Structure formats: structure tokens, C-alpha cells
Amino acid sequence: MKLDKCRSCGLCKANCPIYNATLRETIGARGRAILIKKEVLTDIYYTCSLCKSCDTECPAGIELSKEIRKMRERMVEEGKETEANKAMIDNIRKYGNPFGKIEKGKFPDKLYCC
Amino acid sequence: MPSIADIAASKDEEDRLVYAQDASGLEGKTLTVVWPANAAEVQSIVKNALESRTDIVPRGGGTDLAGAAVPDNSIVLDLTRMNKIIEIGSDYAIVEPGIVLDDLNRELAKKDLFLPVIPSSHSVCTIGGMISCNAAGVRAIKYGKMREWVSELTVVTGNGDIISVSGKQLDDFCGTEGTAGIITRARLRLAKPLKRYTASVYKLGTAQELAERTREAVKNDNVIAVEYMDKLTCKLSGDEDAYKLFIEYESDEGDIKDPAEIEKRMHNRNIIGQTLSSKGYIVIEDPRIPHEKIPEFLEYLSGKQIPSFGHIGIGVIHARLKTDQDLEGFHEMVQSLGGDVSGEHGIGLTKRKYASSDMKNKIAGLKKKYDPENILNRGKIIDYETR
Structure with missing residues (x-):
């Protein structure tokens, strides 16, 4: 179901792990939904863990996680993806992992990629 | 005082x-979003806004359905x-x-x-939002509204003062939608959880039958919730073509155990x-419709194809209209039946036009007392001069 059915009731953020960790509406489930409806291209879509809690909570049956993925795709198509995302994709293509070159028996310098 | x-x-x-939106569907304009950590920071924000005469919109969960948390060139103060x-x-x-109700109850x-x-x-x-709009709920027939569960509040007024209020003065801040002060602490009364409860669902053919069954239910001391859905709501929800009445009991009387x-x-x-x-x-x-007028009101809604549901036990009818349906006529009907414009959601922006003169006079008086510069939730419940 598309986001035109979303009335911003806010129930989607009840178990949103990012919202609950930050208590910043903008990078929680409802904030992302509002930004998608306004077609704002922003790094904020990359802060979603795609856990689908918002999909489960939505009383209108909207699959917000799918809409967030679509916005990420659009950002890539329009060359507006994050630098971290570009580096991650490059690393996967080159080294088969998101972290980059890893010497055998050693750990990557950073255990995060975006 | 903390530096801004x-x-x-x-x-x-x-x-x-x-932060320009809440759950009302309205959208305003935010100047800045602030996230204070304590009452001293709230006070600092208010004093700063007083100097610049900038409007502050206090906000909790942002679930208001009447636009009480929608800014208008305002600072949004997220609590x-x-x-x-x-x-x-x-x-x-x-x-x-800022504590969420479910988190508190857990x-x-x-x-x-x-x-x-x-x-x-x-x-x-x-909790702050619930106090500000004097929230109710499905068990309001037993437990009443939020005002009955608040015994003391700490508030930052529009003058920038931090005050503690209790008793009759709580009415200045419960249900006044953040127009008189920003709640920074609340002392709440609590109940013991229900030990047992059962429920029954009744299918009824007419609004008259629904009202009669409701009248019987509210006389029963064991009844804790009386909810209904009208025929159109049932149909739109994929249910059968009938009025449905849901009654919850604090006893074994119900069929659903x-x-x-x-x-x-x-x-x-x-x-x-x-x-x-x-x-x-x-x-x-x-x-909120007087009990004896509910059948007439439901017949009116049915004739206008306006779906409704809600806390019929306390007379609160949740009606939903499409934007091209006759809202003026709806409110004229509510007034002609002696009803109140809002049973629990509050007035905010969407119902300002229809608010009673008593309510408007009350807010105007509170503004003089607590917020003479009118920087707190300006334009909610009562009109304002555009800045």
C-alpha cells in the first residue's frame, strides 16, 4: 500500500528502534514517512535499520520499509547516495565485504560501514 | 539558568x-525544534522566546488530532x-x-x-499531551478523563515562571492544550489493574436499539467500556451491515472470557x-452528544453517509467526514442537539471556529494570567493577531 494512505498518526514509531534510541521524530518511522511524501532526498533514509517494525504497527497496512528502500534506490539513481554507501558498494565489489581489504587473520579497522 | x-x-x-505536522493532517511552519532536558531549560527557552516574542508550540508524541501541536512560525518544543x-x-x-503512556504502564x-x-x-x-488535551479512552465510563488522575503539576508559564499547581488550579492546565503553560512534571494518581474482565459484542439493527442497549449498560456498575461502530463503519471495515456494540465488564457477565x-x-x-x-x-x-439525542444524531450521520464509532457510553461520537462533506451542517446539528464540539480530542485549530464562548473566555482569561505576551501555542482554541 502506498504512502498516500498515511495520515501521520504516529503509531509506526512505537517500536522504531532508531526513534526510541534518538527521540528525534525526523529520523524515526513517521519522520521518514513525512519526508518521503514530500519527496525530500536525504541521508536520513540510510539511518533506517529496515527492521519492518513500522510495517507491523501501521493501521493502514502501509509497508514503509519498502518505500524507504525505494527512496534509497532513487538517491542512487540521482547520484545522491551517501559517501559511506558508495564506499560500501565499492568494497563489496572489490573485496566481497563492506569493510574493504582485510589481511588474513586481522580484523577490519572499523566494524561499521555506513 | 542554562544558556540557550x-x-x-x-x-x-x-x-x-x-515537526510542522501532528496527527491532525494540518501542516504549519517550524522555525526551530528544541529538545529541552529539564524544566530549567524549558524556562530558558521561554524567556528567550519572550525577548523575541516568538511563539512556542509544546509537543509530546505528536498524536493530536485537532492540530494543537501544529506550529505557525513557531519554535517547536519537543518534550x-x-x-x-x-x-x-x-x-x-x-x-x-515526555514519558509514553505504555512505557509508564509497563x-x-x-x-x-x-x-x-x-x-x-x-x-x-x-503523559504531558494527555493532560494537555484532557484525554479519555475506551474505559472512560469507569475511569473518567485525565484530569481526574492528576494531583499536582509543575509548569513553566508564558511569563517564564516555574510554578507548582494543585487542586482547582489544575483546571488551568488540564485540557487547555498548552496555551497557559508548559507542563514539566506531573504527580499522577494510580489505580490497581483489573483482575478480571469479560466482554460481549451485540449486533443491533437500528440506532434506537443501540441507544437503548447503551442506556441499560451504563446503569450496570460492572460495565467498564461501552463502544460502538455504526453500520457504515462496519461496512468500511469489512464487517457485516449492522450496528455493533462492544461492552466490557469487570465481572464474568460477558460472553468473551x-x-x-x-x-x-x-x-x-x-x-x-x-x-x-x-x-x-x-x-x-x-x-459529545447527550444520551437521549444519540439516536437522532446517528440517524443524521447515517443519512449523510458519515461513518462513526466511539465511546457511546459517555456520549463521545467519533465521526469521520470526507473533505467534500458538509462540516458546517455537522456542527450545526451538534449544536442543535445540545452537544459539545469536542468530547476528548480538544479544540486545537480544527475546531476553533466551533468552540463554545465559555471555553474561549476561559482561555482568554488564562492568557492574561499566565501568558500575557501570548507566546504559548498562539492561535489554538482562540484566535490571535497574526505577527
Whole structure:
């Protein structure tokens, strides 16, 4: 179901792990939904863990996680993806992992990629 | 007093867009979003806004359905980071305003206590917001509204003073939608959880039958909730063509004995509003209608193809209109039946035009007393001069 059915009731953020960790509406489930409806291209879509809690909570049956993925795709198509995302994709293509070159028996310098 | 520069704030475009809305469907304009950590920071924000005569819109969970949290060239003051439980006593709790109702009740359950005012947004609404709009809920017939569960408040007024209020003075801040002060702490009365409850669902053919069954139910001391859905709401929800009455009992009288089944039905009841919204019924009304006039009102709604549901036990009718339906006629009908414009959602922006003169006079008086510069939630409930 598309986001035109979303009335911003806010129930989607009840178990949103990012919202609950930050208590910043903008990078929680409802904030992302509002930004998608306004077609704002922003790094904020990359802060979603795609856990689908918002999909489960939505009383209108909207699959917000799918809409967030679509916005990420659009950002890539329009060359507006994050630098971290570009580096991650490059690393996967080159080294088969998101972290980059890893010497055998050693750990990557950073255990995060975006 | 904390420096304004040290308080968490954002002017990012994304934040300003997101905080320009609540759950009413209205959209305003945010200047800055601030996230105070304590009452001293709230006071600092208010004093700073007084100097620049900038409007402040206090906000909790952002679930208001009447636009009370929609800014108008305002600072949006997000209280959700002030979410501590300060103390839980034998029959009370002292909390900050940003705590979410379900989070509070989860902690209270460990001490065999609960706050029994449960609106359908219980998973995301905050205590401060519930007090500000004097929230009710499906069990209001037993537990009443939020005002009855508040015994003391700490408030930052529009003058920038931090005051404690109790007794009759609580009426200045409960249900006045943040127009007189910003709640920074609340002492709440608590109840013991229900030990047993059952429920029954009745299928009824006419509004008259529905009203008669409701009248019988409210006379029964064991009844704790009386909810209904009209025929159109049932149809739009994929249910059969009938009025449905849901009665919950604090006894074994009901047919449904399994608490999980009752909770499931209550959940389905709680999401009806969103179901109707998703079908285009986005104008949200919640008048309170005198019991004897309910059949006439339901017949009117049926004739106009306006779906409704709600807390019929206390006369609160949740009606949903499409934008091209006759809202003026709706409110004329409410007034002609002696009803109140809002039973529980508040006046905010959407119902300002229809608010009673008593309510408007009350807010005007509170403004003189607590917020003479009119910087707190300007334009909510009463009109204002555009700055």
C-alpha cells in the first residue's frame, strides 16, 4: 500500500528502534514517512535499520520499509547516495565485504560501514 | 539558568518539515525544534522566546488530532526527552511529561499499579499531551478523563515562571492544550489493574436499539467500556451491515472470557480511525452528544453517509467526514442537539471556529494570567493577531 494512505498518526514509531534510541521524530518511522511524501532526498533514509517494525504497527497496512528502500534506490539513481554507501558498494565489489581489504587473520579497522 | 546555546536544537530543513505536522493532517511552519532536558531549560527557552516574542508550540508524541501541536512560525518544543519516572509510590507516580503512556504502564505493572486512561494512541502518546488535551479512552465510563488522575503539576508559564499547581488550579492546565503553560512534571494518581474482565459484542439493527442497549449498560456498575461502530463503519471495515456494540465488564457477565481475545478486539477497535482515514474520511470530529439525542444524531450521520464509532457510553461520537462533506451542517446539528464540539480530542485549530464562548473566555482569561505576551501555542482554541 502506498504512502498516500498515511495520515501521520504516529503509531509506526512505537517500536522504531532508531526513534526510541534518538527521540528525534525526523529520523524515526513517521519522520521518514513525512519526508518521503514530500519527496525530500536525504541521508536520513540510510539511518533506517529496515527492521519492518513500522510495517507491523501501521493501521493502514502501509509497508514503509519498502518505500524507504525505494527512496534509497532513487538517491542512487540521482547520484545522491551517501559517501559511506558508495564506499560500501565499492568494497563489496572489490573485496566481497563492506569493510574493504582485510589481511588474513586481522580484523577490519572499523566494524561499521555506513 | 542554562544558556540557550547549550540546549539541543535544530534548524535543519528535514526537522522543520517533520515537526510542522501532528496527527491532525494540518501542516504549519517550524522555525526551530528544541529538545529541552529539564524544566530549567524549558524556562530558558521561554524567556528567550519572550525577548523575541516568538511563539512556542509544546509537543509530546505528536498524536493530536485537532492540530494543537501544529506550529505557525513557531519554535517547536519537543518534550519527549524529558521522559523520566521520578518516583512511584503506593498509589501515585511522579513523572516528566515526555514519558509514553505504555512505557509508564509497563513500569507500573511491576508494582501492581496502572494509569487507567487509555487512548487508542497509547503506544506513542505522552503523559504531558494527555493532560494537555484532557484525554479519555475506551474505559472512560469507569475511569473518567485525565484530569481526574492528576494531583499536582509543575509548569513553566508564558511569563517564564516555574510554578507548582494543585487542586482547582489544575483546571488551568488540564485540557487547555498548552496555551497557559508548559507542563514539566506531573504527580499522577494510580489505580490497581483489573483482575478480571469479560466482554460481549451485540449486533443491533437500528440506532434506537443501540441507544437503548447503551442506556441499560451504563446503569450496570460492572460495565467498564461501552463502544460502538455504526453500520457504515462496519461496512468500511469489512464487517457485516449492522450496528455493533462492544461492552466490557469487570465481572464474568460477558460472553468473551479470554483476555487475549478481548485485547485483540480492543486493538481492532483502536485502529478503526486509521482505517477510515485510509479510505478518505480524514476530517476527524469527536462531539459529545447527550444520551437521549444519540439516536437522532446517528440517524443524521447515517443519512449523510458519515461513518462513526466511539465511546457511546459517555456520549463521545467519533465521526469521520470526507473533505467534500458538509462540516458546517455537522456542527450545526451538534449544536442543535445540545452537544459539545469536542468530547476528548480538544479544540486545537480544527475546531476553533466551533468552540463554545465559555471555553474561549476561559482561555482568554488564562492568557492574561499566565501568558500575557501570548507566546504559548498562539492561535489554538482562540484566535490571535497574526505577527
